[in-house]
Ligand SMILES: Nc1nc2c(c(=O)[nH]1)N[C@H]1C(S)=C(S)[C@@H](COP(=O)(O)OP(=O)(O)OC[C@H]3O[C@@H](n4cnc5c(=O)[nH]c(N)nc54)[C@H](O)[C@@H]3O)O[C@H]1N2
């Protein structure tokens with residue numbers, strides 16, 4: 001037997017974990033974490049990554065639809081034929097209906113580091129040189145609320161520059177995130193180390209997640225009500241003068257209005273809203289304000305309510321008011337990164353993308369189209385018709401709310417191309433499906449904090465799979481602008497590091513990669529002028545201060561203050577609906593063996609959790625005669641889906657947590673039939689980000705037998 005060991009990067013997701021791969025007769029036989037490496041970690045999916053690579057479900061050749069849309073009948077084709085067909089269709093549609101009628105959408109499948117650099121940088125608009133403004137991504141439902149809109153309207157900086165100083169903090173608050181199940185596990189490892197050193201950890205979540213179980217204190221909150229909790233904490237620190245008075249006087253805008261506004265967030269009222277004991281709210285406020293320093297880890301838990309952006313803004317404001325912004329052990333602001341990628345200039349499309357009218361601030365800060373508006377554009381021509389879609393690395397029909405509507409829209413299109421590793425439900429509606437490689441099958445690079453590494457090819461591509469960027473190059477070439485994307489590995493490095501060729505040299509010559517120069521540490525950069533282009537002290541916002549009251553939000557007609565809005569469907573705002581649907585519905589908390597819709601066809605990973613589950617409390621289950629493992633129906637006003645009961649003391653009464661990701665044809669039957677997004681209302685959104693309310697609706701759970709009657 002011919003066995004080799006190669007050092008590499010795990011190939012299944014963009015996590016970039018450094019691994020050791022055992023190869024027998026040219027095939028991966030085992031994957032282990034790389035001992036001693038700085039970015040080594042292996043999640044369950046990494047452990048089973050060879051099963052993903054060699055799954056029979058992989059798409060192996062380009063496919064052209066031969067049956068009806070949705071039927072699943074395709075014939076294999078050559079790359080040339082498939083690419084020519086795509087090029088011709090896009091050109092024809094663009095000519096007939098205008099370039100704005102062709103659209104691209106990218107998802108979590110193209111977060112591999114080079115793909116991410118090309119698809120979020122100056123070459124993000126795949127059809128932009130053609131004249132289309134319609135590039136969209138899953139950023140329409142993920143990250144941009146917490147990572148762009150909230151920090152930009154508050155601190156005037158992108159959230160990518162904000163990092164919790166986990167190593168130096170006394171108090172770490174994990175608020176609406178769960179690093180222990182998230183890929184990659186780098187943050188989790190840091191949190192565990194901090195805990196070992198004695199850092200106090202508080203977790204705030206709607207259920208007792210893994211990180212909440214490890215925390216020193218767990219605070220259960222009703223989904224979607226964190227905004228009220230944060231404002232009551234701010235009220236306490238103002239009442240007790242526990243805030244940083246000098247900072248408020250010199251560096252904030254709108255503090256007085258905030259003081260007036262928070263008066264309504266009394267302990268009594270907020271305890272009723274959030275379901276948290278008054279004593280717990282009070283001691284949380286005191287702990288955050290009096291800790292020597294406090295850091296925060298947050299992410300998607302706060303994005304999906306009716307006031308997601310404002311809630312995250314409130315949290316950022318709280319962190320600054322308590323003196324925890326850009327200090328040792330607090331929430332650090334890193335210097336602006338310098339992109340190294342080749343610039344690409346083309347005439348800007350004259351028409352605005354879809355969604356720019358409804359979510360103008362999203363358009364200004366994020367750019368591109370808002371994909372929540374896709375069905376409305378395709379089906380109703382609002383604001384105009386979209387006729388063709390290139391969807392790369394996203395499973396639209398399992399990810400977006402009200403999938404029936406998206407399905408109708410995909411059926412209605414004149415042309416759809418899907419690029420994926422596996423047959424998604426979207427792909428069943430495609431005219432052309434193209435196979436994409438895993439990261440074991442091609443060469444590229446990975447970027448970590450402070451380090452760039454070359455990513456070596458470990459095995460030859462499966463079937464005729466190709467790297468996404470080279471596929472894009474071929475499509476762009478047929479539209480007359482192939483130079484937008486690299487043709488091959490040489491061009492990939494040349495273009496990605498066009499502004500720093502020394503990095504290419506270092507990557508080729510040094511197996512330990514390229515260490516980025518360590519920036520000098522400067523705390524409180526708002527004092528020294530390091531946050532603004534003009535070198536003046538303060539923040540890079542319209543007022544030059546931290547905007548508690550955001551002028552940018554105001555100029556777009558939104559509330560300037562971080563106002564709390566009770567979920568528009570909730571026990572408080574819709575008591576009638578609550579009678580019929582007495583449980584607060586939350587969906588999509590991560591589990592380690594899947595990644596959104598992915599890997600629900602891999603037997604080794606399904607073993608960890610064979611069926612899609614709804615987590616329900618012991619009392620709520622008993623009341624409904626539901627036992628652990630029972631098949632149950634979860635019903636909302638918008639739809640009903642079958643899940644399996646996970647009766648657990650980790651869930652509090654009055655709420656449930658439902659897995660997301662089901663609905664794709666290759667998945668195990670129970671998952672395939674469980675598309676959580678059928679339960680979600682497409683029209684219920686955060687008005688600023690346009691994000692759907694995935695995590696604060698009402699539902700009922702019934703035993704399956706009873707439901708059948
Ligand atoms: N109800 C509910 N809905 C949610 C959420 C929730 O919490 N609740 N979460 C939301 C969030 S945060 C997000 S990000 C979205 C997820 O949005 P999606 O981007 O749709 O995420 P995935 O389901 O992971 O789909 C990624 C697709 O890319 C493919 N893929 C993987 N690697 C590659 C690659 O290298 N190249 C290509 N071309 N394809 C690849 C996979 O096979 C898969 O089909 O879902 C959102 N939807």
Ligand SMILES: Nc1nc2c(c(=O)[nH]1)N[C@H]1C(S)=C(S)[C@@H](COP(=O)(O)OP(=O)(O)OC[C@H]3O[C@@H](n4cnc5c(=O)[nH]c(N)nc54)[C@H](O)[C@@H]3O)O[C@H]1N2
Pocket residue numbers: 108142143175176177178179181182183184204205206207209221222223224225226298299300301302586588589590591592593594595596695
């Ligand atoms: N294994 C794995 N890793 C992943 C993914 C995956 O699907 N699988 N998805 C990737 C993606 S797309 C993303 S965006 C990131 C997300 O990364 P995270 O945001 O850390 O994702 P979660 O682990 O779901 O953590 C969110 C937590 O917020 C809680 N929560 C929900 N609603 C509320 C609320 O109203 N208030 C509070 N306080 N908490 C709430 C949830 O119960 C959950 O514990 O993870 C990425 N990593």
Ligand code: SF4
Pocket residue numbers: 010011012013014015016017041042043044045046047049182183184185
């Ligand atoms: S997070 Fe898991 S699947 Fe992703 S790269 Fe790391 S080990 Fe692989």
Ligand SMILES: [Mo]
Pocket residue numbers: 142143
């Ligand atoms: Mo996400």
